[in-house]
Amino acid sequence: MANLVNLESVSKSYGERMLLDGVSLGVGEGERIGVVGLNGGGKTTLLEVLAGISEPDSGRVSHARGLRLGVVTQRTELPEGSTVGGVVLADYAAEHEWASNTRVRSIVEGLGISAIGFDTPTDTLSGGERRRVALAATLVADLDLVVLDEPTNHLDVEGVRWLADHLLSRKTALVVVTHDRWFLDTVCERTWEVVSDPVNTASGGRVEQYEGGYADWVFARAERARLAAAAEEKRRNLARKELAWLQRGARARTSKPRYRVEAAEALIADVPEPRNPAELLAFAKRRLGKTVLELEDVSLTAGERTLLDHVTWRIGPGDRIGIVGVNGSGKTTLLRLLAGEVEPSTGKRIEGKTVRLAHLKQELDDLPGDLRVLEAVEKVASRVMVGKHELSASQLAERLGFARTRQWTPVEDLSGGERRRLQLVRLLMSEPNVLLLDEPTNDLDIDTLQQLEDLLDSWAGTLVVVSHDRYLVERVCDSVVALFGDGRITHLPGGIDEYLATRAERARRHREVRAERPPREATPTQKLSAAEWRAATKELAKLERKLDAVHERESRLHRQLAEAATDPDRLMELNGELKAVLAEKDELERRWLEISEALE
Incomplete structure (x- = not known):
């Protein structure tokens, strides 16, 4: 198998921080490689050096002759003044050229490009929409190698599964x-770990290679840890707990060599379950009593959309619930309703008297920029009880990735991922007994995710999580509910697998209903000549496509209105856009009715 890209003794540093140190790697034809490591440890730098975006300080990077390479990093920019269709379908001169291409149609639908609208200016898109447009523009091309940096960010559970299936169906190599650990395990055949030292930044920069995806990497890393020195004891214990989850859960793999399975089984022989549900529930009841959060006959709207329609939902002590649904289905708004930050249209929200609620939002606007990390944590509390253990502010910060030296960094100098971690530390230091987490995995590396899950394992309280990371939902939650857009909260005993199956069945029924509609008369009527009839049917089809696009734009604006509920200026701007869209929709529907009547 010929290599598409070779790195030979490549080194790269920024200031005194060594990110890559004498790294030699190769990417072969059709290989699918996942890259893991700490935030700020050099993962993005490795991708940019590999793709030729950034030059190494030393060493050599060589690409195969005629290599067709597609790259989407977190720094990818869209052309100024462009439209969504102009970016995604730049290589297609006419609509019929891409519409007849099954792969391109799948990408356009799978990544929600149609919902954004082909005529939408890219300058008006949100960060998540811009990432999806850049990803779609890359995937529509015929490529030998695709290099992607955090492609699952801003995708819902269904979108992540679509992307995994799409990449598996192509012969294209991938780095x-x-x-997203489920994505790593499903898609990747090899794993590269960028090893960094958060304490001594001048060391590190190695890249360790492993066969297999996330589960294999955990097995192999735990096996190395079993033989490592005492300095690695903390990491080994965490890896053992993660192994216990993998081995006992539905994610356990059977494709590993027998010697590795036996070694892992010996390693986790005395590891208890990740958490004791009975013990945590008893403790939660003592802290919370019988009533926690309840919605009684609640209706909730966002613009003209009905998110909840006379719903009654009771969340009890010790409940650990995951909420899933497509982007825009109202998950974040539901969390805000539970937190008491928005009022229902009808019905009432009930909160128990002993509830101490903490809400992790996606925004990072509640951090004191004038303090250092440890000062920002100690401003909340100096010590906290996590399960049966008492931790100091410094110890909890260290468990979530802030080394002792890093704890004296000014908050304003932190990266996005570090600010997210600090937000989590401050949240846990407040000792809540009800946690509402909105996309807690955003910007967190895998090691930090493991530490967060380890903390939540021993946390006694009520937990409600919105996340596109199905691994996290399956790991820390005991039940799953879904928002399907029908105004209800649907309990799913089968978890995320049942959610995906239900979504697929609903889509199948929708296609069948559309297929069963009686076809239009295929001959000219007495009212129209043959030429007029052909022109009318062509215009009707064009109007239907425009109506679909307008409907998607209307839905997107309703979602944005819900998100901008606390920003009056943005609300006025979005209301103006919505009025224009509704006027356009009325005109299109009026014209559609005229032509339909003429064709009858």
């Missing part, structure tokens, strides 16, 4: 940085 991907992602913290």
Whole structure:
């Protein structure tokens, strides 16, 4: 198998921080490689050096002759003044050229490009929409190698599964940085770990190679840890707990060599279950009593959309619930309703008297920029009880990735991932007994995710999580509910697998209903000549496509209105856009009715 890209003794540093140190790697034809490591440890730098975006300080990077390479990093920019269709379908001169291509149609639908709208200016898109447009523009091309940096960010559970299926169906080689462990396990055949030293930044920069995806990497890393020195004891214990989860859960793999399975089984022989549900539930009831959060006959709207329609939902002590649904289905708004930050249209929200609620939002606007990391944590509390253990502010910060030396960094100098971790530390230091987490995995590396899950394992309280990371939901939650857009909260005993199956069945029924509609008369009527009839049917089809696009734009604006509920200026701007869209929709529907009547 010929290599598409070779790195030979490549080194790269920024200031005193060594990110890559004498790294030699190769990417072969059709290989699918996942890249893992700590935030700020050099993963993005490795991708940019490999793709030729950034030059190494020393060493050599060589690409195969005529290599067709597609790259989407977190720094990818869209052309100024462009439209969504102009970026994604730049290589297609006419609509019929891409519409007849099954792969391109799948990408356009799978990544929600149609919902964004082909005529939408890219300058008006949100960060998540821009990432999806850049990803779609890359995937529509015929490529030998795709390099992706955090492609699952801003995708819902269904979108992540679509992307995994799409990449598996192509023969294209892949190098991907992602913290989504389900995605790593499903797609990748090899794993590269960028090893960094957060304490001594001048060391590190190695890249360790492993066969297999996330589960194989955990097995192999735990096996190395079993033989490592005492300095690695903390990491080994965490890896053992992660192994216990993998081995006992539905994710356990059977494709590993027998010697590795036996070694892992010996390693986890005395490891208890990740958490004791009975013990945590008893403790939660003592802390919370019988009533925690309840919604009684609640209706909730966002613009003209109905998110909840006379729903009654009771969340009890010790419940650990995951909420899933497509982007825009109202998950974040539901969390805000539970937190008491928005009022229902009808019905009432009930909160128990002993509830101490903490809400992790996606925004990072509640951090004191004038303090250092440890000062920002100690401003909340100096000590906290996590399960049966008392931790100091410094110890909890260290468990979530802030080394002792890093704890004196000014908050304003932190990266996005570090600010997210600090937000989590401050949240846990407040000792809540009800946690509402909105996309807690955003910007967190895998090691930090393991530490967070380890903390949540021993946390006694009520937990409600919105996340596209199905691994996290399956690991820390005991039940799953879904928002399907029908105004209800649907309990799913089968978890995320049942959610995906239900979504697929609903889509199948929708296609069948559309297929069963009686076809239009295929001959000219007495009212129209043959030429007029052909022109009318062509215009009707064009109007239907425009109506679909307008409907998607209307849905997107409703979602944005819900998100901008606390920003009056943005609300006025979005309301103006919505009025224009509704006026356009009325005109299109009026014209559609005219032509339909003429064809009858």
